[in-house]
Amino acid sequence: MLHNFSLGIVLFATWLLLSGHFEPLLIGLGIVSVALVVYISHRMDVIDREGHPIHLGPRAFTYFPWLIWEIIKANIDVARIILKRDMPISPTLFFVKGGQETELGQVVYGNSITLTPGTITVDIIDGQFEIHALTSEAADELERGEMDMRVTRMEGLKEQSE
């Protein structure tokens, strides 16, 4: 029920912000469409913790600034490699273990790895992430596991069980 409600709020906010019209007719049409979409999604049973992860809420807001900072640093590293005359790359394929327990957590970790220039998630096999890295330093950095730890912390299951 909470998920239905918050999905409705998010959809309606999107409607208002994208249309920019605040006449009664258009707001009324918005409410009708949002109600219809929430009803259909509810019947399809796709509103769950995975499809609409509001439980990540506050923890996500501490994770994303850190991720953006990592992305900026990695961008500068890769840009410097490209601009160097001899282009010192050492492509590496390797596996790294992810500590996430849900598929949502694995998706967040995998996408964070891919979003950071210099590393691409190629596959996930039983919680092992197969990764292509542009340099062996980028591979070492990922194997240190700080990003893994932060994603697992954001997933939040560990804290609940303790």
Add this chain to the structure above:
Amino acid sequence: MIADIFSWIFILGGCVFLVIGGVGVLRMPDLFTRMHAASITDTLGAGLLILGMMIQGGFTLVTVKLFLIMLFAFFAGPTATHALAQAALSMGIKPLLSQDRRPDAVQSDDKGDGL
């Protein structure tokens, strides 16, 4: 005026990273390393451009729409990159590697029989 200066810094910075990404795509030796160069244009290139445009937009709905564009790009980008990399590897395109730290069983697995 100050906002203009900052927005120009961001937009020009975004342009620089777009060009670097383009140069990288041309210089890199194979598909996988080229994807790393392309991800510069996806993240910092597009991100800085949109940030600069958001400063030009000020507190308006245009800024909200630009923010949504950035958000969607940040979710769709890695998904597409991952799909491309996995398709390439499973169809037997061999990456140029200086190190392969995977166990032997997996290495012999992607010899190119594909899907």
